[in-house]
Amino acid sequence: MEGLFSIRDARDGDMELIDAYAHAEGMDRIPGPDCVRVAVNDEDVVVAFCRLQDDANGIAYVNPIVTYAAWRGYGVGRALIEDARAIAGELRLIARGTSEGFYRKLGFVEMPWSDVDLEAASEECDTCPYRESCGPVPMRLAQP
Numbered sequence: 001m002e003g004l005f006s007i008r009d010a011r012d013g014d015m016e017l018i019d020a021y022a023h024a025e026g027m028d029r030i031p032g033p034d035c036v037r038v039a040v041n042d043e044d045v046v047v048a049f050c051r052l053q054d055d056a057n058g059i060a061y062v063n064p065i066v067t068y069a070a071w072r073g074y075g076v077g078r079a080l081i082e083d084a085r086a087i088a089g090e091l092r093l094i095a096r097g098t099s100e101g102f103y104r105k106l107g108f109v110e111m112p113w114s115d116v117d118l119e120a121a122s123e124e125c126d127t128c129p130y131r132e133s134c135g136p137v138p139m140r141l142a143q144p
């Protein structure tokens with residue numbers, strides 16, 4: 001798949017697909033293209049996106065990353081995380097239990113809940129009715 005996608009800043013015209021991908025994962029609407037990077041195919045159609053949100057100390061939270069289902073397993077998610085790391089340095093996030101293995105593969109390690117900026121992470125795990133089945137894990141990837 002290498003060479004079949006490239007990464008660029010998101011634009012207004014990408015938002016419909018981005019929101020459809022987020023919606024399909026039960027995620028909130030993405031407010032706009034700011035701080036969103038997209039992977040696009042050879043026809044410049046979005047196949048994945050990654051949004052970064054800074055906390056009060058300027059640490060970037062991945063919130064969220066989604067690869068369109070048909071494109072999963074081809075290195076797009078890894079490329080977006082590498083791109084985010086090159087832009088932002090240290091990355092933090094709250095992983096859904098189902099994606100923890102993906103982050104561990106990329107070098108993320110677990111961090112304590114006390115280190116999480118819940119506003120930047122945009123997660124309401126404490127009150128979420130699906131917390132038990134989701135199994136959220138706070139994680140970080142140190143600066144290269």
Ligand SMILES: CC(C)(COP(=O)(O)OP(=O)(O)OC[C@H]1O[C@@H](n2cnc3c(N)ncnc32)[C@H](O)[C@@H]1OP(=O)(O)O)[C@@H](O)C(=O)NCCC(=O)NCCS
Pocket residue numbers: 025064065066067068071072073074075076077078079094095096098099100101102105
């Ligand atoms: C998690 C997600 C972004 C991964 O995207 P992707 O484009 O399929 O990831 P990649 O193909 O770059 O995978 C990189 C590596 O992680 C592995 N991997 C991917 N998803 C995995 C998972 N859920 N569990 C364990 N390993 C995983 C791949 O096998 C690959 O390993 P390799 O390098 O040894 O081949 C994608 O599955 C997704 O959009 N999931 C739904 C949304 C979601 O849960 N997002 C995270 C919110 S916290």
